Amino acid sequence: MTEPDWIAVDWGTSHLRLWQMAADGSVLARAESPEGMGKLDPEGYEAVLARLLPDLTGRVPVVVCGMAGARQGWREAPYAKVPCRPPGIGRAVRVDCADERFDVAILPGVAQDSPADVMRGEETQVAGFLALNPGFDGVICLPGTHTKWVHISAGEIVSFRSFMTGELYALLAGQSVLRHSMDEGWDDAAFAEAAERTMSRPASLAADLFNIRAESLLAEPAPGVGPARLSGLLIGMELAAAKPYWLGQNIAVVGADRVARHYVSALESQAVPVVQADAERMTLEGLKAARRGGEDT
Amino acid sequence: MTEPDWIAVDWGTSHLRLWQMAADGSVLARAESPEGMGKLDPEGYEAVLARLLPDLTGRVPVVVCGMAGARQGWREAPYAKVPCRPPGIGRAVRVDCADERFDVAILPGVAQDSPADVMRGEETQVAGFLALNPGFDGVICLPGTHTKWVHISAGEIVSFRSFMTGELYALLAGQSVLRHSMDEGWDDAAFAEAAERTMSRPASLAADLFNIRAESLLAEPAPGVGPARLSGLLIGMELAAAKPYWLGQNIAVVGADRVARHYVSALESQAVPVVQADAERMTLEGLKAARRGGEDT
Numbered sequence: 001m002t003e004p005d006w007i008a009v010d011w012g013t014s015h016l017r018l019w020q021m022a023a024d025g026s027v028l029a030r031a032e033s034p035e036g037m038g039k040l041d042p043e044g045y046e047a048v049l050a051r052l053l054p055d056l057t058g059r060v061p062v063v064v065c066g067m068a069g070a071r072q073g074w075r076e077a078p079y080a081k082v083p084c085r086p087p088g089i090g091r092a093v094r095v096d097c098a099d100e101r102f103d104v105a106i107l108p109g110v111a112q113d114s115p116a117d118v119m120r121g122e123e124t125q126v127a128g129f130l131a132l133n134p135g136f137d138g139v140i141c142l143p144g145t146h147t148k149w150v151h152i153s154a155g156e157i158v159s160f161r162s163f164m165t166g167e168l169y170a171l172l173a174g175q176s177v178l179r180h181s182m183d184e185g186w187d188d189a190a191f192a193e194a195a196e197r198t199m200s201r202p203a204s205l206a207a208d209l210f211n212i213r214a215e216s217l218l219a220e221p222a223p224g225v226g227p228a229r230l231s232g233l234l235i236g237m238e239l240a241a242a243k244p245y246w247l248g249q250n251i252a253v254v255g256a257d258r259v260a261r262h263y264v265s266a267l268e269s270q271a272v273p274v275v276q277a278d279a280e281r282m283t284l285e286g287l288k289a290a291r292r293g294g295e296d297t
Numbered sequence: 298m299t300e301p302d303w304i305a306v307d308w309g310t311s312h313l314r315l316w317q318m319a320a321d322g323s324v325l326a327r328a329e330s331p332e333g334m335g336k337l338d339p340e341g342y343e344a345v346l347a348r349l350l351p352d353l354t355g356r357v358p359v360v361v362c363g364m365a366g367a368r369q370g371w372r373e374a375p376y377a378k379v380p381c382r383p384p385g386i387g388r389a390v391r392v393d394c395a396d397e398r399f400d401v402a403i404l405p406g407v408a409q410d411s412p413a414d415v416m417r418g419e420e421t422q423v424a425g426f427l428a429l430n431p432g433f434d435g436v437i438c439l440p441g442t443h444t445k446w447v448h449i450s451a452g453e454i455v456s457f458r459s460f461m462t463g464e465l466y467a468l469l470a471g472q473s474v475l476r477h478s479m480d481e482g483w484d485d486a487a488f489a490e491a492a493e494r495t496m497s498r499p500a501s502l503a504a505d506l507f508n509i510r511a512e513s514l515l516a517e518p519a520p521g522v523g524p525a526r527l528s529g530l531l532i533g534m535e536l537a538a539a540k541p542y543w544l545g546q547n548i549a550v551v552g553a554d555r556v557a558r559h560y561v562s563a564l565e566s567q568a569v570p571v572v573q574a575d576a577e578r579m580t581l582e583g584l585k586a587a588r589r590g591g592e593d594t
Contacts, residue, residue: 071514079515115504116511146474146507162511163503164473171468176461177443202500203537206460207412210443214413214459217368218376240500 004028006061007053008287010280011045011068012121013038017280018052025288037067037074045074046099053101062104063089063291065283066121069106079111079118083156086110086127088290107290110157117162121283122148125254128285129277130155138250141267142279143260145170147238149245161245163238166259173230178209181216185224188265194232195266199240208233231259235266246272255279301325303358304350305584307577308342308365309418310335314577315349322585334364334371342371343396350398359401360386360588362580363418366403376408376415380453383407383424385587404587407454414459418580419445422551425582426574427452435547438564439576440557442467444535446542458542460535463556470527475506478513482521485562491529492563496537505530528556532563543569552576 004020014036020028031052040048045068069077077093092105109120122142130136130152142148145166151158173182198205212229215221239246246267253264256278267274301317311333317325328349337345342365366374374390389402406417419439427433427449439445442463448455470479495502509526512518536543543564550561553575561571 111511111515113515115508116515117508118511118514161504162507164506165503167473168465168469168503168506171472172465175468175472176464198500201538202502203495203534205499205502205538206462206465206531206535207458207538209461209465210459211412211414214408214415217415218408218410218413234503237500238503241498241502241504 002028003056003058004060006063006291007049008284008291009049009062009064009066009068010121010124010283010287011064011066011074012036013067016048016066016068017283018049019284019287020053021288021291027284037070037072040074042074046097046102049102049104050099056101059101059103061291062102063092063107063287064104065107065124065287065290069093069108070120073106075106077106077108079109080123082110082112082160083158084110085156086123086130086286086290088127088293090293092290107287110160112160115161117160119148119150119160119162122150123157124286124290125279125282126150126152126157126286127289128282128287129252129254131285131289132277132282133252136250136252138252139245141242141246141251141253141263143253143255143257143263147263149242151245161242163242165234165238169231169234172209172234173227177213178226178230181212181221181226182230183223183226185222185227187222187224187228190225191228191232191262191265192269194229195236195239195269196232198233198236199270202237202240205233205237231262232266235262239266239270246270251275252277254282299325300353300355301357303360303588304346305581305588306346306359306361306363306365307418307421307580307584308361308363308371309333310364313345313363313365314580315346316581316584317350318585318588324581334367334369337371339371343394343399346399347396353398356398356400358588359399360389360404360584361401362404362421362584362587366390366405367417370403372403374403374405376406377420379407379409379457380455381407382453383420383427383583383587385424385590387590389587404584407457409457412458414457416445416447416457416459419447420454421583421587422576422579423447423449423454423583424586425579425584426549426551428582428586429574429579430549433547433549435549436542437549437551438539438543438560440550440552440554440560444560446539448542458539460539462531462535466528466531469506469531470524474510475523475527478509478518478523479527480520480523482519482524484519484521484525487522488525488529488559488562489566491526492533492536492566493529495530495533496567499534499537502530502534528559529563532559536563536567543567548572549574551579
């Protein structure tokens with residue numbers, strides 16, 4: 001098998017993705033593992049790389065983004081501060097590995113002083129989107145556990161805001177009294193109605209949430225109503241708060257999973273035109289851009 | 298020991314409280330147990346009573362309120378519908394016990410069709426408060442896992458609304474990324490500021506929550522700031538939605554624990570005068586009122 005020119009790694013909290021890259025930017029091999037930052041001590045990272053790359057013989061550059069650069073990760077890569085371009089390889093932190101085959105560089109995340117906010121990993125997706133869409137000015141929405149809204153101007157991250165919407169959904173659907181109202185279905189009309197409701201009356205969230213439970217007890221809602229209403233209430237409230245980010249803006253949603261599609265449908269119901277891009281592809285393009293030097297080396 | 302005249306039981310989801318009552322309304326003995334509805338099959342309830350009342354010889358009335366009357370409880374006691382007085386013994390459901398010492402009556406909860414809402418147990422606290430405060434007209438707030446705001450007029454529950462505020466706090470403080478920002482302290486100023494923030498800008502909740510995490514990473518907040526901000530954000534949002542319930546109303550907060558005191562302090566900061574009453578005492582007074590026949594037998 002061809003020896004890779006370099007290794008790209010997206011090392012998140014709960015899992016990692018790794019690509020063996022050829023010099024021309026094509027992918028030779030892809031691997032993933034559940035050994036995310038949350039499960040590793042700083043000493044554990046090298047062994048994971050060695051296990052995922054058993055055939056490697058020579059020394060190879062490894063470019064890492066994500067939570068591996070957090071304080072409790074492999075090696076802290078201090079945040080770049082907005083306004084800034086997505087950090088390139090010149091801002092990366094080097095790790096001295098005992099295994100001399102690995103020449104590891106960890107990319108920093110991006111922080112904002114006021115309001116206090118942080119990202120680690122999303123800045124690389126932003127870099128990938130900007131590499132594929134040079135000259136993009138507008139707002140990139142990255143749905144996830146902590147959804148980010150990122151304002152881009154002249155190639156820089158000007159400001160951003162994180163919302164705990166994804167984590168709230170997971171906790172409420174999985175562990176609250178609302179778990180009894182969840183099923184595998186999805187009701188588009190219930191989603192749209194719930195999103196509309198919290199967009200116009202966000203304060204009622206905690207009562208509207210309990211109402212999902214009460215309706216399960218008093219009526220018999222159709223399958224898919226519970227999860228769609230929960231998602232709609234939470235995403236609608238987020239859109240109400242993020243309105244300065246999307247109103248009259250050029251919007252890109254980075255993500256292609258079910259959750260990202262819900263954001264797109266809620267935005268489109270507000271007559272906001274949206275382009276969508278795949279999150280994993282943006283991450284890889286961002287790591288490639290960082291490896292090329294980025295714009296901020 | 299004196300044989301009790303009757304037994305009062307508050308049988309909730311996570312635990313139960315039981316009082317052996319004398320004919321004059323005084324308490325002969327009190328017991329509690331973690332054997333709540335959530336841990337019992339319908340067949341398990343009698344054995345718990347027998348274990349908590351080993352010395353009982355004759356047949357005795359047992360009056361139960363709370364989740365034991367839920368569909369998944371001991372025996373379903375169908376909801377009374379608002380507007381209604383708190384249900385008395387005449388509305389209770391009888392259970393035929395194998396152990397002939399127990400003459401069990403389970404009090405119903407109260408439901409509302411629109412918006413759909415339910416309570417089981419709180420109606421008995423309301424009954425107790427009304428028994429001690431005859432003629433009370435106004436709003437009773439019962440802080441808890443699912444905080445209730447109950448509008449009382451002419452001795453009736455006219456309408457009510459439940460908020461999942463307590464459950465949201467427990468999930469976020471215990472299991473979300475915010476658990477890293479929690480400690481045993483409490484900062485009054487941080488609570489007041491956070492409550493003020495969501496009262497005026499409720500939609501930003503999901504961003505304000507993540508901001509607690511980001512500030513922990515970027516600054517070093519004083520002990521007590523994290524829990525007080527989390528509580529303030531959630532209670533402030535609830536107060537924004539419950540404003541029609543408390544604005545210009547006569548308010549009683551039933552509860553004496555830390556959480557109830559936070560509701561009182563947030564309401565008082567809005568220049569709303571509040572009386573406070575102890576929740577356990579109101580429950581027992583409510584069971585006594587139901588036993589006497591209540592107003593709706």
